[in-house]
Amino acid sequence: TASRDFLLAVEGLTVSFDGFKAVNDLSFYVDENEIRVIIGPNGAGKTTVLDLICGRTKATSGSIRFRGKELTQLKEHQIVHAGVGRKFQNPSIYDDLTVFENLEISYPRGKSVWGALAFRRDSEVIDRVEQIAEMIFLKDHLDTEAAILSHGQKQWLEIGMLLIQKPELLMLDEPVAGMSVAERVKTAELLHTIIKHHSVVVIEHDMKFVEDIAHRVTVLHQGKVLSEGSMDHVQHDPKVIEVYLGH
Numbered sequence: 001t002a003s004r005d006f007l008l009a010v011e012g013l014t015v016s017f018d019g020f021k022a023v024n025d026l027s028f029y030v031d032e033n034e035i036r037v038i039i040g041p042n043g044a045g046k047t048t049v050l051d052l053i054c055g056r057t058k059a060t061s062g063s064i065r066f067r068g069k070e071l072t073q074l075k076e077h078q079i080v081h082a083g084v085g086r087k088f089q090n091p092s093i094y095d096d097l098t099v100f101e102n103l104e105i106s107y108p109r110g111k112s113v114w115g116a117l118a119f120r121r122d123s124e125v126i127d128r129v130e131q132i133a134e135m136i137f138l139k140d141h142l143d144t145e146a147a148i149l150s151h152g153q154k155q156w157l158e159i160g161m162l163l164i165q166k167p168e169l170l171m172l173d174e175p176v177a178g179m180s181v182a183e184r185v186k187t188a189e190l191l192h193t194i195i196k197h198h199s200v201v202v203i204e205h206d207m208k209f210v211e212d213i214a215h216r217v218t219v220l221h222q223g224k225v226l227s228e229g230s231m232d233h234v235q236h237d238p239k240v241i242e243v244y245l246g247h
């Protein structure tokens with residue numbers, strides 16, 4: 001089918017909560033090495049879409065195909081295993097561990113219990129941790145306890161903990177919320193590095209940041225796609241202007 005050509009193909013996706021369709025016959029497609037930003041007013045269904053893709057919420061109908069593989073019947077851990085990583089808004093790092101240790105425990109250890117228990121600090125793990133730490137601007141903070149990192153550094157660390165698992169698709173929920181301007185600029189730089197080897201779907205409210213990162217923007221409204229295309233296109237779409245000015 002045509003959707004095989006896309007990394008992620010969402011088609012006719014619907015979820016009802018007590019008869020209310022939070023996501024309503026939604027279709028969109030994400031390419032490899034693309035940064036797709038999902039925007040839209042509060043309650044548009046953005047978070048629910050990410051919940052559906054990562055398996056936290058089950059769809060009422062429709063399909064989500066990732067590399068042609070249907071995800072809607074899979075459990076959350078199976079979707080992670082298929083190559084989809086999700087970062088939530090609140091960091092879930094281990095405060096009393098160092099940057100190095102947080103990255104190290106996220107390194108995939110294989111499926112067997114013995115593999116998971118074996119404590120290996122071999123050169124392969126160290127190399128990968130250092131490589132990720134450099135990407136997330138924490139190379140000089142490997143021995144720093146996570147608790148004392150800045151808000152922005154914590155967000156980057158969590159992105160690093162996802163990256164070390166090599167997901168093909170990363171989903172990020174408002175990654176620059178609460179960040180300084182300098183941190184926001186560096187986060188955009190990080191995303192441009194990431195998409196050389198991954199694809200990214202981002203929910204974002206900060207329009208300056210959206211402008212810096214988005215290849216394409218999908219505007220959601222009432223669980224449907226209101227507009228889609230370049231930032232320039234959606235910004236000037238009368239339907240989008242109407243929805244945003246109406247708020």
Ligand code: ADP
Pocket residue numbers: 017022040041042043044045046047048049
């Ligand atoms: P957004 O992220 O765009 O602000 P959400 O996806 O959080 O929007 O919510 C979309 C709509 O679905 C909202 O009206 C919200 O109240 C509703 N909703 C989300 N999750 C649930 C749920 N588990 N049960 C009932 N209603 C929900």
